[in-house]
Amino acid sequence: MMRVNADLYVKDVPGQLVAALEPVSIMEGNIVGVVHHRDQVMNDRIGVNITFDLEGGERLEKLMGIWKDRDVRVSRIGSVVEKFPMDYLLIGDISPSQLETILDEVRDMLGMESLDIRYSSVMESGSRTALINANFTSEENLSKAEDLIRELVRERDILAVRGLGV
Amino acid sequence: MSMDIVIAGFGTVGQGVAEAIGLRKDMIRETFGREARIVAAFDSRSAIHSEDGLDPAVLLSNKAAGQVGDEPLVDGVAFLESIDYDVLVEVSPTNIETGGAGLHHIRSALSNGRHVVTVNKGPLALAFGELDRLAKENGVEMRYEGSVGGAMPIINLCRESLMGQNITSVMGILNGTCNFILSRMDDGLPFEQALKEAQELGYAETDPSYDINGVDTACKVVILANSVFGIDCDYDDVDVSGITAITEEAVAMASDQNYCIRLIGEISPDRLEVSPRLISKGHPLSVTGTLNVAQVNTDLAGPISISGRGAGRMETASAILSDLLAIMRSNVNNK
Numbered sequence: 001m002m003r004v005n006a007d008l009y010v011k012d013v014p015g016q017l018v019a020a021l022e023p024v025s026i027m028e029g030n031i032v033g034v035v036h037h038r039d040q041v042m043n044d045r046i047g048v049n050i051t052f053d054l055e056g057g058e059r060l061e062k063l064m065g066i067w068k069d070r071d072v073r074v075s076r077i078g079s080v081v082e083k084f085p086m087d088y089l090l091i092g093d094i095s096p097s098q099l100e101t102i103l104d105e106v107r108d109m110l111g112m113e114s115l116d117i118r119y120s121s122v123m124e125s126g127s128r129t130a131l132i133n134a135n136f137t138s139e140e141n142l143s144k145a146e147d148l149i150r151e152l153v154r155e156r157d158i159l160a161v162r163g164l165g166v
Numbered sequence: 167m168s169m170d171i172v173i174a175g176f177g178t179v180g181q182g183v184a185e186a187i188g189l190r191k192d193m194i195r196e197t198f199g200r201e202a203r204i205v206a207a208f209d210s211r212s213a214i215h216s217e218d219g220l221d222p223a224v225l226l227s228n229k230a231a232g233q234v235g236d237e238p239l240v241d242g243v244a245f246l247e248s249i250d251y252d253v254l255v256e257v258s259p260t261n262i263e264t265g266g267a268g269l270h271h272i273r274s275a276l277s278n279g280r281h282v283v284t285v286n287k288g289p290l291a292l293a294f295g296e297l298d299r300l301a302k303e304n305g306v307e308m309r310y311e312g313s314v315g316g317a318m319p320i321i322n323l324c325r326e327s328l329m330g331q332n333i334t335s336v337m338g339i340l341n342g343t344c345n346f347i348l349s350r351m352d353d354g355l356p357f358e359q360a361l362k363e364a365q366e367l368g369y370a371e372t373d374p375s376y377d378i379n380g381v382d383t384a385c386k387v388v389i390l391a392n393s394v395f396g397i398d399c400d401y402d403d404v405d406v407s408g409i410t411a412i413t414e415e416a417v418a419m420a421s422d423q424n425y426c427i428r429l430i431g432e433i434s435p436d437r438l439e440v441s442p443r444l445i446s447k448g449h450p451l452s453v454t455g456t457l458n459v460a461q462v463n464t465d466l467a468g469p470i471s472i473s474g475r476g477a478g479r480m481e482t483a484s485a486i487l488s489d490l491l492a493i494m495r496s497n498v499n500n501k
Contacts, residue, residue, distance in 0.1 A: 087425070089416055089444055120413075120418075120419055127413060129416040161427055161444055162444060163425075
């Protein structure tokens with residue numbers, strides 16, 4: 001899912017705003033916000049800033065095509081963020097240095113957007129908990145990261161508690 | 167004209183079934199124009215039979231006094247094959263390693279052209295495919311709504327109400343004991359203390375290993391995989407992790423991030439799994455206590471959630487009664 005923010009210019013006549021917003025729904029996008037900039041006038045068109053969530057870059061390309069066909073001009077499109085989150089809780093004999101080495105490798109290999117690791121203190125049994133929150137830039141990389149974590153867990157007899165989406 | 171029922175296993179659930187049939191006697195007669203009669207019942211030691219039907223209240227009173235019948239029971243299958251009936255309600259104690267007596271009872275009933283209603287997970291988890299084929303070959307129904315989620319009608323929801331949907335996955339909390347323990351761990355209790363409390367309250371068995379090691383949930387995963395997805399699988403095909411390694415530190419860390427930990431059974435065409443998972447607080451699967459809950463993911467309707475009491479005498483009996491009445495409705499030509 002990506003969040004898109006775009007500055008559009010539409011003709012200042014009835015029906016034009018609908019012509020700009022409707023294609024987002026056609027592409028099964030979810031409009032988060034719309035702001036009219038009536039003070040921003042260019043060639044008899046007024047500015048509209050729109051923020052919406054959309055599934056995948058292919059739909060964004062199609063949406064741009066529809067806007068072009070409907071004479072909706074796009075002056076800027078950006079803040080496109082697509083994140084694939086991975087949440088793991090690892091419980092067992094975890095060595096922070098080993099885990100961080102592995103996750104650093106994962107970050108270098110797979111283009112991790114963000115990574116946060118928290119540890120509990122070591123219990124009497126020697127068990128420790130690590131909570132990993134990471135975001136990946138593609139589903140493919142997320143899947144590869146999961147494979148690496150599964151391997152780590154299997155080798156070291158660690159219980160992995162993962163999020164629902166993984 | 168009646169539907170004649172045999173109850174195999176007269177423990178808590180069997181007694182609940184007898185009571186439910188007694189309670190709904192008039193409703194059944196008014197709705198279907200025929201009676202649902204208990205013509206026999208047996209437990210591990212004794213049996214009772216009457217072609218004219220047995221009074222549920224008498225069966226319950228017999229059991230309270232010690233045993234359900236006067237006739238000593240030597241062999242459940244031989245007893246079943248010696249009497250005439252329409253539907254076997256199989257609720258004998260479950261055995262996940264061999265299927266126990268219940269597997270033999272169900273095979274016998276289906277082979278002899280009798281419908282079966284069961285909540286016995288052992289036979290279903292070990293031999294679902296065989297029993298399903300046996301039912302079809304003999305032109306009878308095998309129904310098992312109460313085997314997954316007790317009173318929560320997950321199987322009928324998927325097979326009947328969601329007919330026409332492409333169900334992509336089912337995820338759920340299918341064991342109330344584990345959910346109670348994990349809920350109490352949310353309150354700061356260590357695992358051992360939460361388990362002890364569950365045992366004191368009667369939610370966990372003296373030997374809780376089937377529940378806490380995920381075995382019970384895995385059996386339900388097998389039943390859903392076979393019945394909803396048509397996957398020919400058994401217990402050994404499920405990837406199972408239990409909750410015994412969950413520590414209070416892990417629960418606290420998850421909570422700091424607005425998560426709780428729940429034992430989830432997941433069924434999809436490419437995944438049969440039981441494992442503890444991180445669930446966002448407020449998610450439909452983040453229920454507390456002994457509740458069961460399931461989320462059915464569909465292509466047209468999106469996610470659909472259902473919850474209910476996963477166990478208990480009358481809760482489970484209600485699911486069995488529903489299956490009995492479904493058989494009654496669809497088999498108008500029974501005697």
